[in-house]
Amino acid sequence: MALATVLYLIYLFTPIVLLFVGSFGHIWFNTLLPTGVTLEWYLQVASDGSFRRAFWTSLQVCTLTCVIGALIGTPLAYAIYRAASQQVRAAARVIYLLPIAVPPLVLAFGFILVFSSDELPFLGSLWILVGGHLVLTLPYLLHTLIGDMRHLRLTEQELAAEALGAGFWQRFRDIVLPSLRHSLASGLITVAALSIGEFQLSNLVAGFLTRPYPVVLLQAFYGATGFACAATVVLLVLALAASAGGALTARGAQGVHGLSA
C-alpha cells in the first residue's frame, strides 16, 4: 500500500519537478538534467507578445466565467433543488450533467456551426470563449452547490426562517446565500482551474487575438525546451492563482452578508 502510494506520487510529481528544473536550466541537450541556471526562459516568455496577450485573455475569460457562473449557477442550483416534482429534478440533473458527458470537441463544432453564421458572427470573440467555458464548467458548480444544499437541509432552514417571518428574498439573502458560501468557493475553484486549463474547445473557437494561454502554449513545444518548460510553469502558477482567486472572490462576496444578522 505504502509502496503504491510512493510510486503514484513519483509518477504524479516527476513531470512537474522536471518542468521546474527545465525552466531554470540553461542547456538541456542529451543529458539527464540540464546544466547551468538561468532566468532567461521566463524573461523570454514574459517579453513574447503572443504569450502576454494569451495570459491576459486567459485571466479575463476565467474571471468572467467565474463571475457569470456564480450569478447564473447559484439561482439555477437553487431552482433545481427546490423544484417541486421529482421528475423536474431528474430532468434538470440529466441536462446539467450532459456537458460532462459530451466531448468538448463536439461542443466546439456546434459552436463553430452556430456562431460562424451571418446572424451570429461571434466566432473568435472573447465572449464565445466565456460562453464555452460556462457550458463546460457549470455542471461542476451546480453539482457542488446542489449537493451542499441537500447536506445543509436548506429546505428545513428556510421553513424555519419563513415561520420566523422571512419572505422569499429575505430568506435568499439571509439564509440561502450565506449558507452556500463554502460550496460556492469550492465550486468556483474547480471552475477557475478548468477554465484556465481548457484546451480542446478554446483551440477551435478562439480567434487569433483571443487565444487563451494553453492554446498558445502548444506552440512553445516546437521551440526551445527551456522556453516550453517556463511557459508551462507559468500556466501551472496561473491555474493555482486562479483557483485561489476564485475562492477569495466567493469569500469576499459572502462576507458582506455573513457579518450582519
Add this chain to the structure above:
Amino acid sequence: MSEPEYTIALEGVTFTYPGTDIGVHDVTLGIRPGELLAVIGPSGCGKSTLLKIIAGFVQPSHGRVIIGGKDAAGIPPRQRNIGIVFQTYTLFPHMTAWENVAYPLKLRGQDQASRRAKAVDILGRVGLGTQTEKLPAQLSGGQQQRVALARALVFDPQALLLDEPLSALDAALRVEMRDEIRRLQRMHHIATMHITHDQEEALSMADRVAVMQNGRLVQVDRPRDIYARPVNREVADFIGQANLWTGHITGPTNVDTPFGALTTLPHGRNTGDTVAVLVRPEGLLLGRGPGGVNSFTGTVTRDRFLGSFRRFDFEIGGVTLLGETGDMGEIAAIYIPPTSIQLLPETGSAQS
C-alpha cells in the same frame, strides 16, 4: 373585543397528502390561552401534519383554522406570528447564537442594538448567557435546543408549536428540558402545542393531552383523565402501563377473561358482547379480596425492584398479569377490586 376562548382552534380540519389517505381527518381541537396541549400518537398518525396546518405550511382541504380569533385561511406562514421549534432545531449554521435569536427581530425591523439586547436577555433566561457568541456547531444538542426555544419566543408570538423537540436529546437531558420548556411556557403564558410520541413526556408536561390515531383525534383530556378513563383499547395501551384482555360479557356485572371470570361494577352492556378489559398495574391488590371477589392464586414469574415500588409479572393459568405495589412481601394471591376494572370498546372509534 374579548379574548377568544381558544388561541388556536381547528374546526373540522381535513388534509390528505396527494394520492394517499394519509393526513388528518375532521379534526376539531382548541388550544386555550396559556395552555400546553400535547398531541400524542404513534408515528404516521398525523400529528406533525396538524402542526404544518397550523403553521400554514399546508392548506386544509376542509375545515377552518382560527388563530387569535381570526380565520387563518390565506395568511402565509410568515404572517401568522407563531413560534415553532423543529425536531432538528434548524438553527442557521452561519449565525451565532444571538444572531439566530435576533433574526426574527431583524425581520421585524428592530435596530441592531435593541435586537441584540433582547436576544442576549432571553438567552440568559434559558441559561446560555455565556454562549451568545458561539455558532450552533459549537453548542451541544441541549444548548442548541435552548437557542431554538429562545428564537421561537423572542418575538412574542401568539402561540408556540413544538415538533418533537426533545427526541434528538439523550434521556437525562430530555427530562431536564421538559421542565425547562414548561417553565418558559408558563413564564410567557403562551398557548403551546407540543407534538410528541413519548407518552411520559405528554403526561408529565401537558395541561391537556390529545391522542391521535390514523389521522383522527380520538381523545382530548387532562393527563390523569386520559390515564384513568381511556376511550378505547388503543388509547389505554398507548398511555401508561396496562393489562388488557379481550373479554366477553356474561352478565350485568360479569365478564369472562382468558384467566377467569371477573365481577365488575354494573356496566350496562349486553350479554355476549366482546369488550376490552383494562386493569392498570396498580389496580392489582395483594392477597384475597373481601368475600373472595376476583381473587386468584398464581406465581410471580418476574419481579422488578424499582426503589419505592416493584413491578411484577403474576401468572394465572398461563396468563401473565402486570402488577405494581409498594409491598415488598411474598405474593401468593392477588385480587382485582371491581372498581379497578374498566370495560372499553375492543377497537376503533371513540365512544360518544
